[in-house]
Amino acid sequence: MFANIFRRKKPPIAPWQQGLSKTRRHLGDRLAALFGNRARLDAALAAELESLLLAADVGLPTTERLLENLKKRASTERADADLMGLFRDMLIDLLAAPSAPLRWPADGTGLLLLVGVNGVGKTTSAAKLAHRFKGGGKSVLLAAGDTFRAAAIEQLQIWGRRIQVPVVAQGAGADSASVIFDALQAARARGVDRLIADTAGRLHNKGHLLDELGKIVRVVRKLDARAPHEIWLVLDAATGQNALNQAREFCRAVPVTGLVLNRLDGTAKGGVLLALASELRLPVRFVGLGEGLDDLAEFNPAQFVAALLGS
Numbered sequence: 001m002f003a004n005i006f007r008r009k010k011p012p013i014a015p016w017q018q019g020l021s022k023t024r025r026h027l028g029d030r031l032a033a034l035f036g037n038r039a040r041l042d043a044a045l046a047a048e049l050e051s052l053l054l055a056a057d058v059g060l061p062t063t064e065r066l067l068e069n070l071k072k073r074a075s076t077e078r079a080d081a082d083l084m085g086l087f088r089d090m091l092i093d094l095l096a097a098p099s100a101p102l103r104w105p106a107d108g109t110g111l112l113l114l115v116g117v118n119g120v121g122k123t124t125s126a127a128k129l130a131h132r133f134k135g136g137g138k139s140v141l142l143a144a145g146d147t148f149r150a151a152a153i154e155q156l157q158i159w160g161r162r163i164q165v166p167v168v169a170q171g172a173g174a175d176s177a178s179v180i181f182d183a184l185q186a187a188r189a190r191g192v193d194r195l196i197a198d199t200a201g202r203l204h205n206k207g208h209l210l211d212e213l214g215k216i217v218r219v220v221r222k223l224d225a226r227a228p229h230e231i232w233l234v235l236d237a238a239t240g241q242n243a244l245n246q247a248r249e250f251c252r253a254v255p256v257t258g259l260v261l262n263r264l265d266g267t268a269k270g271g272v273l274l275a276l277a278s279e280l281r282l283p284v285r286f287v288g289l290g291e292g293l294d295d296l297a298e299f300n301p302a303q304f305v306a307a308l309l310g311s
């Protein structure tokens, strides 16, 4: 009994570390074991590194690019090069490359449209982001743009009550573009800083469903030529390389400006983030590390790589 009282508290684990534990075990720990104290990138090490990256959903083009770069950098280093350190820096550079400033308007309402396939966490992310923006001192409004199911509207309204953010909604079956148009009009009239619009999940291989997103964009531009200021594609990290295919199709339908990668907590496929950054050149804005309101971290390449490699 007393032993418990005197036991020292463990230091708190950063959300990144905890959320990435599966990917770290799958990729980070193996990378550390692979590099060990080896200072030369010989053919055997390159081959092992290649299969390790491919197994972690990094994908072939990005894996090849990383190997190529590591060979180049290692050849210019001293004989006792810190390969692991070089590799870590390369990962940070790769993830930081697609960074771009956010397009929130200097004044007036900034509209954020969340899009993605079914069940990736769009509605949850809308609530998490609204909560976060509100916490940062912004006035926020939510738009229930998923008019497909009554339950989807209710889900957003329940979140809205929990975080005390008003939700603009119409009935199920209403036109999504008109809900978001009305919400933008209301937000502008009320001087709201951020309007976050949820949308219905849609398959990336269904052209007519993607066209509906194009319609939302066209309609809101009648109010503000630069809206939606941000369009974030929400992805489920657990889908691995398929996330890349989804992203390509959504980017064809609407001008996606950033990514939200959810469920990084439950998967060993976090390596897909490297493929997304290097092949799509879209900045990852936030990552979902759990189901709770605060389980959303602003994406930071250095923190991500530190958590991934456990250093």
Ligand SMILES: Nc1nc2c(ncn2[C@@H]2O[C@H](COP(=O)(O)OP(=O)(O)OP(=O)(O)O)[C@@H](O)[C@H]2O)c(=O)[nH]1
Binding pocket: 116, 117, 118, 119, 120, 121, 122, 123, 124, 125, 146, 152, 199, 200, 201, 202, 261, 262, 263, 264, 265, 266, 287, 288, 289, 290, 291, 295
């Ligand atoms: N573990 C974990 N679960 C998450 C995360 N984000 C969302 N979820 C869960 O995923 C499930 C689906 O989330 P929703 O927000 O309803 O997904 P959606 O994209 O709106 O789904 P549809 O509207 O049906 O397309 C819920 O149970 C969420 O709690 C995350 O980062 N980690």
Ligand SMILES: [Mg+2]
Binding pocket: 122, 123, 124, 146, 152, 198, 199, 200, 201
């Ligand atoms: Mg939803």
